[in-house]
Amino acid sequence: MDFSGAVKAVNLCCVPEAQVGDYVLVHVGFALQTVDEAEAKQVFEYLRQLGDLAELEESGPS
Amino acid sequence: MRFVDEYRDPDAAARYAQALHRITTRRWTLMEICGGQTHAIMKFGVDELLPPQVTLVHGPGCPVCVTPLELVEKALEIAARPGVVFCSFGDMLRVPGRERDLRSVKAAGGDVRIVYSPLDALLLARKHPDREVVFFAVGFETTAPANAMAVHQAARAGVANFSILVSHVLVPPAMEAILSSPANRVQGFLAAGHVCTVMGYTEYEPLARKHRVPIVVTGFEPLDILQGVFMCVRQLEEGRAEVENQYARAVRREGNAAAQRLVAEVFRVVPRKWRGVGDIPQSGLALSERYRDFDAELRFGVADLVADEPAECISGLILQGLETPHGCGAFGTRCTPERPLGATMVSNEGACAAYYRYRRVRLERDPAGSSVRGA
Numbered sequence: 001m002d003f004s005g006a007v008k009a010v011n012l013c014c015v016p017e018a019q020v021g022d023y024v025l026v027h028v029g030f031a032l033q034t035v036d037e038a039e040a041k042q043v044f045e046y047l048r049q050l051g052d053l054a055e056l057e058e059s060g061p062s
Numbered sequence: 063m064r065f066v067d068e069y070r071d072p073d074a075a076a077r078y079a080q081a082l083h084r085i086t087t088r089r090w091t092l093m094e095i096c097g098g099q100t101h102a103i104m105k106f107g108v109d110e111l112l113p114p115q116v117t118l119v120h121g122p123g124c125p126v127c128v129t130p131l132e133l134v135e136k137a138l139e140i141a142a143r144p145g146v147v148f149c150s151f152g153d154m155l156r157v158p159g160r161e162r163d164l165r166s167v168k169a170a171g172g173d174v175r176i177v178y179s180p181l182d183a184l185l186l187a188r189k190h191p192d193r194e195v196v197f198f199a200v201g202f203e204t205t206a207p208a209n210a211m212a213v214h215q216a217a218r219a220g221v222a223n224f225s226i227l228v229s230h231v232l233v234p235p236a237m238e239a240i241l242s243s244p245a246n247r248v249q250g251f252l253a254a255g256h257v258c259t260v261m262g263y264t265e266y267e268p269l270a271r272k273h274r275v276p277i278v279v280t281g282f283e284p285l286d287i288l289q290g291v292f293m294c295v296r297q298l299e300e301g302r303a304e305v306e307n308q309y310a311r312a313v314r315r316e317g318n319a320a321a322q323r324l325v326a327e328v329f330r331v332v333p334r335k336w337r338g339v340g341d342i343p344q345s346g347l348a349l350s351e352r353y354r355d356f357d358a359e360l361r362f363g364v365a366d367l368v369a370d371e372p373a374e375c376i377s378g379l380i381l382q383g384l385e386t387p388h389g390c391g392a393f394g395t396r397c398t399p400e401r402p403l404g405a406t407m408v409s410n411e412g413a414c415a416a417y418y419r420y421r422r423v424r425l426e427r428d429p430a431g432s433s434v435r436g437a
Contacts, residue, residue, distance in 0.1 A: 004063045011181060011211060014320040023065055025259060025312050028151075028201075029179025030208035032259045033318055035065055039310035043285050047074055050081045050292075 001026060065311070069283030070106070078288035079111040082295060086113040090298050091247050092291060093240070093383050095233060096254035097124030097411025098282050104420035106284040108291075116295060119247070119383035120416075122236050123254050125201045126153050126409035127381060128336040129229045132369040134159045137198050137227055140362045141167045141174050147190060149183035150198040152176045153409045158402060160369060180212035180226070187216070187224035196358045199226040204256040206230055206347060207321040210328035213349065213356050225358040228348055231334055233257050234265050235345035240382055241273040248383055250294040252280040252287065255309040260325075262317030266305045274303045281309035328353050337405055338371065338378025375404030380413050387417040388424050 001010040001024070008029070015031045018024050023035040094100060100120045103109050109118055122128055138159050141148035148164070155164040155176065168174035173193075177183050180197050187195035199209040209226060216224040233254060240246055253266060258279045266277045276297035280290030290308045297304060307313055327350070334346025349357045359365040371378075374392065379385035387393045387406070397403040399415055406412035 008178075011208070013211065014207060014318050014324065016320070025256070027204050027256060028208045029181050030211060032204070032207065032256065032321060033312050033314070036311045040065060042310055043069065043289055043308075044074065046289060047077055047081075051077065054081065054084065 066283065069285040071285065075111065075284050075288055078285065078292060082288070082292050083113045085299055086115050086295055087299060089115045090249055090295055091117045091119060092250045092252060092294055093119045093121045093248040094252040095121040095123040097127070097409065099252060099280065099287060100413050101411060101416045102282050102284060102287060104416040108284050108287050111288065112291065116291065120380065120413040121383060122336065122339065122381040123202065123233065124406065124409050124411035125205070125231065126157060127377060127405040127412045128231055128339065129200050129405065130335040130337045131159065131371055132367055133227070133229045135369045136359060136364040136367050137164065138162060138167055139364050139367065140196055140227065140358060141172045143362070145194055147173045147175060147186060147193050147195045149175050149177045149186065149195060151200065154198055154200060156402065156408050157405050180209045184212045184216055184221065184224055187221050191223055193223060195224050197226045200229045202231055202233060202257050203260045206325045206329065207260060210324045213328050213353050214324065216356060217353060225356045225361050227358040230329065230347035231336065232345050232347070234269060235342050236336065237269055239342050241275060243382065245384055250276045250298055252290045252294060253277050255279055255281045255313055258313045258317065260317050260321050262315050263305050263307060263313065264315065270303050270305050276303050277305045279307045279309050279313050281312065338381050377404040377406040380406050387414040394418060394422055
């Protein structure tokens, strides 16, 4: 496993779906989950929706 | 690093903070469960971005902090024995016992080693078949799969000179204990993301219903925490009490089934004593009957050792969100990371250590919340 340049052996027993090139969440040398690329954008999507909502509110009642 | 840097974007953080200010109309007290979150909040100043009505209190989610004194004493007892290689995560070495810590055992000639993973301790056992290699298995649900795997592999390969000293605790029973306390002031929780990566979050749903408390599974970067706070406050403002998942990139509702099976095979649920808090029913893990040969407490005959907590440290109140480090007379004077009175000052995940590192001088927001001053 490559941690931005630091390479360490990691146990992948619990993430059989992981492929070369995937990002996985590792804790004490043990992979716990693959990172969901689509869900990773959700923090920003949620924020965008909040921004749209605020603009709607500021433009007054319709 | 990808999946880290983008969640520290200051513009996005400011926009989350604005959105939070817009929806907050009342005073709310939230607890972040995990010590990793506490440190991120202090390090990035997330609390400084919150509306003045929103207070974050720090939870019990620091495994080193809640490891009871008697387990520390058992570790010291085992580590001091000849022929033993005692392996631990680094922050456990400075946790004070009654008279010494693991560092002083090492200084006195004990073979105490810091390892990155329990699997590295197992490798050491295979390399030194003439020595007893013991791993101090401290942790929450997040660490349990790795520890279970080390024991499982040791059993399968017949590594007879490997054992673990188990100090495993579970989050939901601790939340139940906090919510059931008459002194409780927590109205909403940021649940520990990585615990839920393993366990999922279905076990939080009965807690949210029973105590009418919103629980938001939350990650560890500043934007994760801001979004988690936003989701939690929105539920409170709208009168909802549900389990929501902010950290969906790493947490599925059911968790990781393979990891749960591994943990269930190697461990069983038992009552545990939490340092500073006391006994909590069904709140920990011990090795299951099938793997009891790998239990260091039995192997070294220390199972009956008992020890009482020292009185001067208020870490129990801090771990329950009832007091903050600044409320302790010893903070930063008689108690520092170099000479800690209690575990919350020792661990990288302890609230007192976070305050010492990032907030040694108390910052108070003025009533308008627009500036800070030293106090």
